[in-house]
Amino acid sequence: MVSGRYQRGGMGRLPHAVLERFSLYLREAEGRLARGESTVSSQELARALGLTPAQVRKDLGAVGPLGARGVGYRLQPLVAALRHALGTDRRWPMALVGVGQLGRALVRHRGFREQGFCFEAIFDRDPRLVGRRIEGLRIEGVDRLVERIRAAGIRIAVLAVPPEQAQPVASDLVRAGIKGILNFTATALAVPDDVAVVSVDLGFFLEQLTHHIVSMAQPPRRERDSA
Amino acid sequence: MVSGRYQRGGMGRLPHAVLERFSLYLREAEGRLARGESTVSSQELARALGLTPAQVRKDLGAVGPLGARGVGYRLQPLVAALRHALGTDRRWPMALVGVGQLGRALVRHRGFREQGFCFEAIFDRDPRLVGRRIEGLRIEGVDRLVERIRAAGIRIAVLAVPPEQAQPVASDLVRAGIKGILNFTATALAVPDDVAVVSVDLGFFLEQLTHHIVSMAQPPRRERDSA
Structure with a gap:
């Protein structure tokens, strides 16, 4: 059992990390559409999601020719293409x-x-x-x-x-x-x-949090080893 | 936001993938302990979790000298060491x-x-x-x-x-x-x-499942491209 993701790897068309980013792009694009925006740039998407613009362009390039230089991505076709890729363009x-x-x-x-x-x-x-x-x-x-x-x-x-x-x-x-x-x-x-x-x-998920908390409370390993 | 895992990477001592495997080793070891077993081999752990024995030995080697050749890992110290690493050896x-x-x-x-x-x-x-x-x-x-x-x-x-x-x-x-x-x-x-x-x-999580289902229903991309 792998928690919070595929039990078996590579079954869908997209690698897990790309799939995860597609979900994030979709949430972000839907949010902007709901706020009345019509386009978004790779820079804006990158900033909102903590990625590089190059990563965003590479990921979204795989979905189809959605972006135009100087204009960015039109949100409506972007949302439709992401939903189609994720399989959520249906009930x-x-x-x-x-x-x-x-x-x-x-x-x-x-x-x-x-x-x-x-x-x-x-x-x-x-x-x-x-x-x-x-x-x-x-x-x-x-x-x-x-x-x-x-x-x-x-x-x-x-x-x-x-x-x-x-x-x-x-x-x-x-x-x-x-x-x-x-x-x-x-x-x-x-x-x-x-x-x-x-x-x-x-x-x-809780073990991830406790590992974070106990790791922070300890000095880095190298310092302890040389002490 | 990254779903089902760290919002920020690399904050804890362990990389995310190792942390995830530690949780799986812990569940498996606790289950065996509860069933009255006292040791487990890297082969048995690997088989139960879909990993290679070399991966198991490498991961658990990082926790401490817990295994002995021909004997395997003693479950009680293994569980204690994994809980300590994950921070769940306390309330x-x-x-x-x-x-x-x-x-x-x-x-x-x-x-x-x-x-x-x-x-x-x-x-x-x-x-x-x-x-x-x-x-x-x-x-x-x-x-x-x-x-x-x-x-x-x-x-x-x-x-x-x-x-x-x-x-x-x-x-x-x-x-x-x-x-x-x-x-x-x-x-x-x-x-x-x-x-x-x-x-x-x-x-x-549901988008991962729908992506899997729609990917399976389609012929592989290469076949479609050459059609």
Whole structure:
């Protein structure tokens, strides 16, 4: 399991670092468009995102001939091209498995819908939850998962079940035709090569912060070694 | 903002990729220890995590002389050394700002406590929430944030406020002495160089999955170009 990114490398067309920058360009361009701007220069993008203008021009050159010397990038075609490259120029129905605290927070998260991600089927193992409604969606039993996801043609699933249920549910999701899993279970999942898993492991993110804090509190290694 | 990892590079002692592998070694070693094992070989670690044995030996060699030829790594000292390197060999009190759906799910998340991360102060701007209790913690007003965090000596904060409140709250957190922010606001934060920000942007993770799915559905670029 690799946290917060591909479990398997190089499955998509773009390398991970470029993909990450594409997401940043898209957020920045959408923000400027929303503020009524119509163009942006590679210098402005570079400054906003902490990159070099040369890096910005190289990355965006790969998307298509979007920039013009002296004018910069027109924001509307830039946003459209980035969304197309990232695959978010369409609506993506999603399934959720595990309607606990985290699952409920995810269903209610408004950001998903704004980006075109929409929960269409939600499942839980607990018979006391089955039949209840959240945000207009009826909670269904996991026994119906494969059939329902196949019938709806859903390709993306969010996994928010307890760790011990993670692998069996993931295997069902694969059988149902799911090709991308957002995994909140802090469990490594065994899936076929054509299925991408992005694992969101909050403990891993916190370890990055604590490593930063304890590193800062220590003198640099070279000084200690020569002391 | 870089999603799911350091906002600024190279602040801690370890490069990001090594840090990520340390977290994976730690999870794997803790799991084996919990199952009653006492040693693990570099081959076993490599197989479990999809790495090469040489990479494992190089990474763990940097932590200390933990392995012995023919015996492998003893799990107990390995776990202790990895926790020390990551800074998780102690208890970390945390603050939460923003007690909405996501904030509540985070406070109730059991994994944090098991790893030594413990919410000690939680804040919200909404006067209707102030005074209520979640998991035994009293929700306090954000006006008390700087004073309370300073008095408690808290260094890590989880930010789960609406985007428009993100920067002002982050500035207050910095004034209060916070050195690490887990940022759920999908907003780039301006903070001093000695403060680390790890941003968890769920839209970014989903874009990785959609890019994977649309890339798979297309023929490789070379074939299309020569067609």
